Amino acid sequence: MYSRGMSTADRLVEATRELLWERGYVGTSPRAILERAGAGQGSMYHHFRGKPDLALAAIRRTAEALLAQADEVLSGPGSPYERIEAYLRRERDVLRGCPVGRLTMDPDVVADDALRAPVDAAIARIRERIAGLVEEGKAQGQFAAGLDAGEIAALIVATVQGGYVLARASGSPEAFDAGVRGLLALLRPE
Template identity: 65%
Template sequence: MYSEVMATPERLIESTQELLWERGYVGTSPKAIQQRAGVGQGSMYHHFSGKPDLAAAAMRRSAERLLNLAQDQLAGPGTAYERIAGYLLRQREVLRGCPVGRMAQDPDVIADPALRAPVQETFERLGRRITEVIEEGRQLGELRPGPDAQELAAMVVAVVQGGYVLARAADSEEPFHRAVGGALALLATQVNDK
């Protein structure tokens, strides 16, 4: 699956990322990680102290990827509304859910502060960045003064995460797209028509 050129720690992290997204923390065994990465037990424990250490590294990598994808839309061209819309409407694997948000549903992750930290930090950073976009839009006169920017940002994050849950429960992307459409309609009421 992986080329010989890719370093063993990278193969282990990528394999763990994929397995965590597919199976969650509890369903991801060290043996499955080793098999997917094409490495032996000794290699895994040479680079990582155990499953929690490797899972934390994989979760941090997934978190950075999620934040980088969000930043691509949120820092792009356009008005604040257009940038937030770009984030909400970007292409996603809706029925797979969020690789980071999925971890918030795993009791073993939530019970372990070291594993929970990347999840919590990801959503805090994402919320802060969306808050900044809303505040920038208000300063530029693109958005009206109104509801607290942090509350609007929390709604945007919650719509995406909740939309994933609704879509997975229905085995259809439609609930996700309806949730995003509702959020965009509410955000559009904040656009300053000047």
């Protein structure tokens, strides 16, 4: 239940974002959203056309937020390797998983181009930013010249997304951290 100056529409979107993260699209009911947002049926259908419309607003905000987080670390200080390390090691609530990546396991999201678009765009954008860093690192001699920047970027993002899967399977963040350490060991210059 939210209170601080948020509009009803914003509270609905925030409640939906949380529930999509926890339970996915199929597992998220309007009823649960309304309860968490402290709103009535009428409010929701006044501000949004229905569940897919509200979910779209929520997914867009979540995708934006993830991208902003990633951009912050990736354009931070340090060498390309150090910035990639910062991205991989940044604080995460590993067992909650990725609020964006999670949606790719939702058949109703993947089947709907409008719902999938923000997910696709956010992940593609992060891949591009990382690929740019890898290119930079290659130019500086920090990474081997033979590496394909796009492939390494895909590997880095996949390691994070897959790390969540391993962690949730075992009920512990250990496997996530292990995968990250393994990747950094292979990427480390010298």
